[in-house]
Amino acid sequence: xxxxxxxxxxxxxxxxxxxxxxxxxxxxxxxxxxxxxxxxxxxxxxxxxxxxxxxxxxxxxxxxxxxxxxxxxxxxxxxxxxxxxxxxxxxxxxxxxxxxxxxxxxxxxxxxxxxxxxxxxxxxxxxxxxxxxxxxxxxxxxxxxxxxxxxxxxxxxxxxxxxxxxxxxxxxxxxxxxxxxxxxxxxxxxxxxxxxxxxx
Amino acid sequence: xxxxxxxxxxxxxxxxxxxxxxxxxxxxxxxxxxxxxxxxxxxxxxxxxxxxxxxxxxxxxxxxxxxxxxxxxxxxxxxxxxxxxxxxxxxxxxxxxxxxxxxxxxxxxxxxxxxxxxxxxxxxxxxxxxxxxxxxxxxxxxxxxxxxxxxxxxxxx
Numbered sequence: 001x002x003x004x005x006x007x008x009x010x011x012x013x014x015x016x017x018x019x020x021x022x023x024x025x026x027x028x029x030x031x032x033x034x035x036x037x038x039x040x041x042x043x044x045x046x047x048x049x050x051x052x053x054x055x056x057x058x059x060x061x062x063x064x065x066x067x068x069x070x071x072x073x074x075x076x077x078x079x080x081x082x083x084x085x086x087x088x089x090x091x092x093x094x095x096x097x098x099x100x101x102x103x104x105x106x107x108x109x110x111x112x113x114x115x116x117x118x119x120x121x122x123x124x125x126x127x128x129x130x131x132x133x134x135x136x137x138x139x140x141x142x143x144x145x146x147x148x149x150x151x152x153x154x155x156x157x158x159x160x161x162x163x164x165x166x167x168x169x170x171x172x173x174x175x176x177x178x179x180x181x182x183x184x185x186x187x188x189x190x191x192x193x194x195x196x197x198x199x200x
Numbered sequence: 201x202x203x204x205x206x207x208x209x210x211x212x213x214x215x216x217x218x219x220x221x222x223x224x225x226x227x228x229x230x231x232x233x234x235x236x237x238x239x240x241x242x243x244x245x246x247x248x249x250x251x252x253x254x255x256x257x258x259x260x261x262x263x264x265x266x267x268x269x270x271x272x273x274x275x276x277x278x279x280x281x282x283x284x285x286x287x288x289x290x291x292x293x294x295x296x297x298x299x300x301x302x303x304x305x306x307x308x309x310x311x312x313x314x315x316x317x318x319x320x321x322x323x324x325x326x327x328x329x330x331x332x333x334x335x336x337x338x339x340x341x342x343x344x345x346x347x348x349x350x351x352x353x354x355x356x357x
Binding site: 015016018019022045046050052053054056058060061062 | 209212213216217220221229230233290292293295297313314315316318333334335337338342344345348349352
């Protein structure tokens with residue numbers, strides 16, 4: 001509904017009561033903005049001044065000199081942080097690399113060498129020619145096993161690994177290692193005995 | 201409104217106009233807006249309703265400054281007379297009339313008539329019931345009309 005001289009006073013009254021809606025208020029703004037002051041009735045002069053004044057004030061803008069700048073971290077902060085990170089890396093990296101025990105390659109080489117020593121240290125059993133010597137062989141076998149066990153126990157205290165198992169895996173269990181060595185010794189002795197028995 | 205949009209020029213101008221009306225001092229209004237936006241920028245958590253948050257922050261900051269002023273004087277500072285034409289004269293009349301209103305009337309009138317907030321928006325932003333918004337608005341508009349009529353009649357004499 002358009003605002004004109006006939007209905008403007010009713011619209012203004014509703015506006016002062018605070019019951020006009022947004023559309024009516026917009027029409028009132030338009031009416032007072034378009035109508036020259038000389039054509040506005042005297043009783044509506046103050047209202048017209050209010051609407052015109054509000055329209056001007058709503059267009060005012062803040063000075064750009066005081067605009068809030070976007071905060072960006074200073075460049076020197078980034079440089080300092082990067083330099084500190086590089087410095088920490090250079091200081092602590094050599095310490096980390098010096099811990100050779102933690103190097104898996106060195107660890108395997110040491111345990112391999114030691115397991116070879118253990119096998120070499122096993123007592124050798126000579127082949128016997130007589131059956132009677134089978135008892136001696138068995139006694140010697142027992143002694144060899146005991147000695148191998150003792151040797152293993154000595155080495156086991158100093159090493160965490162015990163060489164390689166038959167499938168190539170690293171032995172970390174002491175009992176498994178002992179069994180492996182005993183079995184190897186037993187196999188050697190068995191070979192000896194079989195050749196002796198077969199000779200009879 | 202996304203958080204980044206609250207720092208747009210349009211929003212800054214809205215906050216500045218509001219603070220200018222509340223404080224009747226454009227320079228001080230700039231300080232208030234600067235402080236409020238700086239605090240909003242450094243907030244660690246995103247705002248659920250940034251517009252309402254900023255309006256309330258500016259309102260509270262302005263009220264604090266007005267109370268500090270009242271320790272020394274009960275009056276708002278004089279507004280510079282910028283009238284060089286009838287239209288600017290109207291703007292000056294409105295600004296001077298605003299000074300004669302209470303803080304709540306000034307706040308509601310400015311946000312409603314100058315910034316174009318709806319009654320529902322005002323109620324939600326200022327945490328004031330809609331009925332109270334209407335009553336405050338009505339009283340403010342009538343008081344402003346009365347002030348301007350006095351000024352006009354004084355000018356016509």
